[in-house]
Amino acid sequence: MMFNVGVVLVAAAVVLFILQPLVRGIHASLERDDDELTETEARKRVALLALRDVEYDFLAGKLDEDDYRSLKSELTAEALAALEADEASKAGGAGDEALEAEIARLREALNSGTPCSSCSYSNADGSRFCSACGHALAEAVAG
Amino acid sequence: MTILGEFALWISLPVAVWGMVLGYAGGRTLRGDLVLSAERSIYAVFGLLLIASLGVGAAFLGDRFEYWYVANYSNANLELFYKVTGLWAGQRGSLLFWAVLLAFFAVITVFTNRKKNREFMPYVAGVLQTILLFFIVVLLFADVNPFERLDFTPADGRGLNPQLQNYWMTIHPPTLYLGFTAFTIPFAFAVAALLNGRLDARWIQLTRRWILTSWLFLSVGIVFGMRWAYEELGWGGYWFWDPVENASLLPWLTATAFLHSIQIQENRGMLKVWNMSLVLVTFLLTIFATFLTRSGLIESVHSFAQELKIAYIFLSFMGTVLAASVVLILYRLPQLRSENQIESFVSRESAFLFNNLLLLGAAFSVMWGTMFPLISEGFTGQEISVGPPFFEKVNFPIGLMLLTLVGVGPVIAWRRATKRNLQKNFTIPVTVGAVTGIGLFAQGIRHELALVTWSISAFVLTVIATEFWKGTRARARIEGEGYVLAFFHLISRNRRRWGGYIVHVGFVMLCIAFAGAAYNTDSRFNVQPGDVVEVESPFGHTYELTYEGLSMSIGRGERNLLWQAIATVSVRRDGVPKGVLTTEKRQYTNRDTQPMTEVGIQSIVQEDLYLILSAMNDTGGALRNDPGAQGIDLQVLIKPLVNWIWIGCLFITLGTVIALWPSIDRTRRPRERVAGATEPAAAGAD
Numbered sequence: 001m002m003f004n005v006g007v008v009l010v011a012a013a014v015v016l017f018i019l020q021p022l023v024r025g026i027h028a029s030l031e032r033d034d035d036e037l038t039e040t041e042a043r044k045r046v047a048l049l050a051l052r053d054v055e056y057d058f059l060a061g062k063l064d065e066d067d068y069r070s071l072k073s074e075l076t077a078e079a080l081a082a083l084e085a086d087e088a089s090k091a092g093g094a095g096d097e098a099l100e101a102e103i104a105r106l107r108e109a110l111n112s113g114t115p116c117s118s119c120s121y122s123n124a125d126g127s128r129f130c131s132a133c134g135h136a137l138a139e140a141v142a143g
Numbered sequence: 144m145t146i147l148g149e150f151a152l153w154i155s156l157p158v159a160v161w162g163m164v165l166g167y168a169g170g171r172t173l174r175g176d177l178v179l180s181a182e183r184s185i186y187a188v189f190g191l192l193l194i195a196s197l198g199v200g201a202a203f204l205g206d207r208f209e210y211w212y213v214a215n216y217s218n219a220n221l222e223l224f225y226k227v228t229g230l231w232a233g234q235r236g237s238l239l240f241w242a243v244l245l246a247f248f249a250v251i252t253v254f255t256n257r258k259k260n261r262e263f264m265p266y267v268a269g270v271l272q273t274i275l276l277f278f279i280v281v282l283l284f285a286d287v288n289p290f291e292r293l294d295f296t297p298a299d300g301r302g303l304n305p306q307l308q309n310y311w312m313t314i315h316p317p318t319l320y321l322g323f324t325a326f327t328i329p330f331a332f333a334v335a336a337l338l339n340g341r342l343d344a345r346w347i348q349l350t351r352r353w354i355l356t357s358w359l360f361l362s363v364g365i366v367f368g369m370r371w372a373y374e375e376l377g378w379g380g381y382w383f384w385d386p387v388e389n390a391s392l393l394p395w396l397t398a399t400a401f402l403h404s405i406q407i408q409e410n411r412g413m414l415k416v417w418n419m420s421l422v423l424v425t426f427l428l429t430i431f432a433t434f435l436t437r438s439g440l441i442e443s444v445h446s447f448a449q450e451l452k453i454a455y456i457f458l459s460f461m462g463t464v465l466a467a468s469v470v471l472i473l474y475r476l477p478q479l480r481s482e483n484q485i486e487s488f489v490s491r492e493s494a495f496l497f498n499n500l501l502l503l504g505a506a507f508s509v510m511w512g513t514m515f516p517l518i519s520e521g522f523t524g525q526e527i528s529v530g531p532p533f534f535e536k537v538n539f540p541i542g543l544m545l546l547t548l549v550g551v552g553p554v555i556a557w558r559r560a561t562k563r564n565l566q567k568n569f570t571i572p573v574t575v576g577a578v579t580g581i582g583l584f585a586q587g588i589r590h591e592l593a594l595v596t597w598s599i600s601a602f603v604l605t606v607i608a609t610e611f612w613k614g615t616r617a618r619a620r621i622e623g624e625g626y627v628l629a630f631f632h633l634i635s636r637n638r639r640r641w642g643g644y645i646v647h648v649g650f651v652m653l654c655i656a657f658a659g660a661a662y663n664t665d666s667r668f669n670v671q672p673g674d675v676v677e678v679e680s681p682f683g684h685t686y687e688l689t690y691e692g693l694s695m696s697i698g699r700g701e702r703n704l705l706w707q708a709i710a711t712v713s714v715r716r717d718g719v720p721k722g723v724l725t726t727e728k729r730q731y732t733n734r735d736t737q738p739m740t741e742v743g744i745q746s747i748v749q750e751d752l753y754l755i756l757s758a759m760n761d762t763g764g765a766l767r768n769d770p771g772a773q774g775i776d777l778q779v780l781i782k783p784l785v786n787w788i789w790i791g792c793l794f795i796t797l798g799t800v801i802a803l804w805p806s807i808d809r810t811r812r813p814r815e816r817v818a819g820a821t822e823p824a825a826a827g828a829d
Contacts, residue, residue, distance in 0.1 A: 007150050014158060014191065018183045027175025028182065029261045042343060046410060059621065060613035062554055064563050 040086035047079035058131065065132050072131065145207060148198015149290035152239075152282060155191040158184050159276035166269025170338060173265075181268040182253045188275055189246035196243045199236055199289050203229035209296040212236060212289045218300035220703050225303050228313045232303055234437045235282075235289040237316060241433060242278035244317075245324040248353075249275065252328050260349055266335035274327055277460050285453035302703050305731045305739050311371035318367055319391055322360030323429040326398065328353040330426035333419055337471040342415065342478045347405045352803055358402055359799040361395045366792040377740035379663070379753050379780045381788065384534040389513040390432035393506055397425040400502035407495050412482030416472060417499075419479065423468045427461055428506075434461070435513075489565070494552045501545050508537040539592060543599060546654050549647045550603035553610055571609065576602030596658035600651050607644050607651075614641075634801065642802030649794030652787045659784025667757065671774050680781045682749045687715040691723070693773045695765055705730040708765060710756045710775055714745060721745065726756040726777075746786055753780040 020026065054075055058068040116123060116130035116137065123131050130137055162184030169177035199212070203226045208214040216232045217225070231237040249271040256264055282288055306312070329350035336346040368388065369381035382388060401421040407414050434457040472479070512529045519527050554568040580598035588594050611630070619629035634641040662681040670676060672692040679685055691711040696704075708728045714721045724743035731739070743754040755778040759765050764772025 003146060006147055010147070010151065010191075010194070011154055014154060014187045018158065018161065018180050018187055021176045021179035021183065025176055026179055028179035028264070029258075030169075030173055030175055030178060030265065032262050042345075043412075046412075050410065056614075056617070059617040060610075061617070062564075062568055062613065064567055067561050067564055 040082065040089045044079070044082040044086045047075065047082040051075045051079050055131070069132055144201040145198040145205075145210070145290070148195040148201070149288075151191040151194035151198070152279070152288075152290065155188050155195070156276070156279050156283060158187050158191065159272050159279055162188065162272035163269055163276055166265055166267075166272055170265030170269060170335075178265045178268065181265065181272065182257075185246070185249045185253050185268060185271060185275075188272070188279075189243070189250045192239070192243040192246050192275075192279075195290075196230055196239055199230050199239060200227065203227070206300070208298070208300050209292050210289070211291045211293050214293060214297050214300045216300070216303055218302040218703065221300075221303055222308075225308055225313070229303070231316050231320070232307060235287045235291075237320070237437060238278060238282055238287055238433075239289055240317070241320055241324060242275060242282065244320055245271075245278065245327055246275055248324055248328055252331075252353075262339055262341060263332055263335040263346070263349070266338045267331045270331040270334045271327065274331075277456075281453060281456055285456050287453060302731070305703075305729065306375055309371055309375045311367050311374060315364060315367040315371055318360050319364030322357050322362075322364050323394065323432065325353055325357035325360060326394065326426055326429050329357070330422055333422045334468065334471065337419065337468075337475050340475065340478065342475060344405075344409050344412070347408060347418065351405070354398070354402060354405070355799055355803050358395075358398050359796065359803070361391070361398060362795055362799075363792060365391050365395060366788065369788065373785070374742065374744070377742050377755055379665075379742075379755070379782060381785075384509075384512070384531045386513045386517075387436050389509050389534075390435040392509055393513075394425050394428035394432060396502050396506040396509070397421055397428055400499045400506075401425055403495050403502075404499050407492050411492060413484075413492070414496075415479040415481065416476070419468075419472050421499075423465070423472075427465060430457070430461055430464075434458075489555065491552060491555050494548055494555055498545065498548050498552070501541050501548070505538055505541045505545075508541075509534065512537075542654065542657075543595060546596070546599050546603060546651065549650060550599070550606040553644065553647075554606055568606075568609075572602045572605040575605040590661040593658040593661040596654055600655050600658075603651050604648065607648055610644060611641075638804055639802050642798045642800075642804075645798030645801060646795050647798075649791040649796075649798060652791030652794060656784045656787035656791060659782075659787070662783045664781045665778065667776060667778050669760070669774060670777050676777070676779065678779050678781065680750055680752075681783045684716055684750070685718075686752055686779070686781075687718070688754075688777075688779065689713045689715075690775070690777060693759070693765055693775060695768060697766065703731050705732045706766060708756070708759060708762075710754075710777065712743065712754055712777070714752065716747075716752075724752070724754050726754045728756055728759065748786060749783060751780075751782040751785050753782055754778070755780070 021028070051072070054063065054068065054071050057063045058072075063071070116133060116135055123137060127137055129135065162181045165177045165184070166181035169175075169181055201207075202210050202213045203217050204223075206213070206217070206219050208218075212233060212235045213229070216236070217229050225232070229236060231240045252271070253264070253268065256267075329346075332346040332350045336342055365388075368391065372383070373379070373381040401418065404414050404418055404421060408418050434454075512533050516527045516529050519525070550572060555564070576598045579601035580594055583594055583597055588597075611633075614633045615626055615630045618624065618633045619626050622629065622632070624632065664678070664681065666676075666678055668674075668676045670690040672690055675687055675689045677685060677687050689712065691713055694709045694711070695706060696709075697706045706729075709725050710727070711723055711725050713723045722745070724745055725741075726743040727741040728738040729741060740755060740757070745752040756775055757778040758776040759772075760774035760776070761769070761772040
């Protein structure tokens with residue numbers, strides 16, 4: 001008797017539990033999250049991370065100057081494209097200031113940048129050392 | 144409790160069907176109530192399977208020998224510990240155990256994703272319920288129900304096979320099962336991605352932790368199995384290439400390939416179809432491993448013929464999953480195109496790709512070697528055995544190439560490496576490798592394979608050490624930190640990379656240890672009490688072993704022992720006393736087995752001393768305690784470097800845990816992400 005009661009209780013609990021959403025009309029969300037990366041954001045992130053890796057590899061002495069330069073300009077162009085694509089996909093929304101600044105910075109680095117006094121490589125603004133030869137760019141920081 | 148367990152197993156069947164149907168239907172119609180019901184059904188199935196498992200546990204603890212499963216895997220005298228672990232001691236229980244672990248992981252997945260990644264969840268719930276349903280069907284309808292009752296109640300059970308009464312054997316299967324079942328989650332997300340059309344790298348990012356967790360459990364589980372074989376089987380080996388071991392190695396190989404190839408997809412947007420295929424193949428191999436080890440197929444095709452039902456269910460399930468997944472991949476093929484091309488043969492991408500090909504090559508050869516004898520026996524009725532020579536011939540070269548790649552991969556550049564890049568990074572490591580090889584040769588090492596393995600290992604370790612050194616130095620310089628601090632920050636800022644390197648160090652240690660087996664020594668002595676034998680080890684130690692005598696204990700009945708013969712040997716290493724080792728023969732009451740051997744092992748970092756009581760001169764006399772019947776055959780093995788397998792396994796665990804360790808999720812903090820991406824430059828502006 002006790003056993004039968006136990007069985008009935010377990011079965012009833014299970015049935016109630018799984019049928020409740022249908023009967024009471026409780027809906028689980030099926031929406032994508034807001035804080036999740038969009039595809040363009042994801043691509044941008046990958047591009048920026050790749051850029052970071054190249055910087056790291058160069059600073060760690062694994063890449064030499066020429067390789068570093070060619071890879072960096074290639075990746076910067078890609079990152080820029082990704083950033084712009086992301087920007088465009090946001091359909092002219094309020095505009096993220098940090099992002100704007102980032103784009104501007106990368107664009108400037110591509111176009112002009114801070115020339116190194118030693119090797120004349122144009123560095124991204126705010127660099128303390130030359131990305132190409134490692135020469136100190138102390139003045140740039142002060143400004 | 145046991146009856147309630149049986150009943151719970153039966154109700155889980157309709158609940159799983161319900162959840163499966165509603166999961167798919169909810170994904171198709173995008174109705175939240177259907178999805179919620181499907182998700183709740185996963186909680187319900189877990190609860191029900193848990194009750195079923197507790198039911199089996201209660202049957203073991205209560206010595207309920209009317210149940211076939213308990214009667215065959217336990218008896219009244221069995222130690223409590225082994226009764227508790229009886230759930231996974233045999234086929235029937237382990238299938239239930241498998242299902243309950245999977246349900247547990249499914250619950251974690253549903254719970255942690257209750258508020259995020261919702262677009263995946265309907266199909267994830269559907270797929271998980273499909274697989275749970277499969278195991279429930281097997282348990283109920285394939286003559287493997289752990290709740291099956293005998294027509295009569297035996298007075299006692301047959302007891303547990305003594306070889307399985309070992310600590311490692313108790314933790315080895317659950318560890319492997321955790322690895323197998325955890326891999327179902329990435330598979331479910333992959334199928335969900337195919338179904339809902341979200342085919343970017345999102346499903347990979349979501350399941351990266353699951354992939355790593357699964358891989359960790361697989362790796363550790365395999366090593367636990369090796370440890371068990373080493374301690375318990377009594378011949379000093381740890382790997383036989385036997386079908387059960389191969390079955391666990393197969394998904395490990397493809398999971399390892401997958402772990403590497405997803406990095407190309409994440410970084411370069413390539414190999415999408417390949418990754419989908421790998422996740423599918425790995426999942427199928429985890430099911431295949433269960434099938435192979437738990438269907439009776441291994442013992443012989445003939446005994447297997449009596450268990451056709453389970454084979455049909457397994458094979459049709461695997462066939463259906465394979466067909467459905469292939470159709471889905473083909474259907475989504477246009478969206479799975481690569482975003483990039485491999486730019487150069489000499490690049491990190493191609494190193495990853497080559498790594499994948501090698502791992503799959505190894506998997507294929509292991510598969511072939513495992514299945515060929517079974518297939519051939521099925522057709523011709525003749526038993527053929529494909530022994531270690533086949534597996535070694537194929538897999539040693541593959542292993543060496545993989546080992547080399549472990550050294551090449553980290554320093555070769557993405558996209559395209561130049562000659563200068565290679566020269567800059569490989570000059571020192573290659574030199575170290577060559578010097579090591581020459582040094583070892585000068586030391587008298589002549590075994591070619593060992594020599595090559597150790598040289599390559601030296602090369603790889605140098606590469607990894609240099610990576611750590613350069614990274615630390617660069618960080619210390621940029622951030623102005625001390626080296627120790629810089630080292631820890633380096634690791635914590637990119638756990639994936641550095642954790643991966645630590646895993647690689649563990650893998651190199653395993654390779655070094657495997658090669659050590661080339662210098663195993665094996666000597667046999669017939670000794671009387673008081674005899675001293677001397678054995679030289681390859682590392683130049685001299686072991687002086689004094690056989691002290693044999694002690695018998697008879698018929699205590701505890702732990703099912705009929706008798707136990709313990710040989711005591713005192714050990715002196717290089718003239719210094721190093722304690723006493725015992726090695727035993729044991730006869731158990733409840734199985735018609737040969738006497739079992741318990742070995743004596745003394746470990747130092749370089750090598751193990753491994754003693755085997757291989758035979759007694761006069762077993763009858765010894766049992767009667769004849770003073771003259773103490774002579775034994777003592778086998779003395781020296782196992783150089785074997786400990787590095789276990790140490791390597793610790794490194795693998797440590798590295799994986801570092802890679803797994805939750806960090807503050809950067810994807811949610813876009814501003815910091817931008818700051819992080821330009822870190823070297825930003826750091827200078829401080």
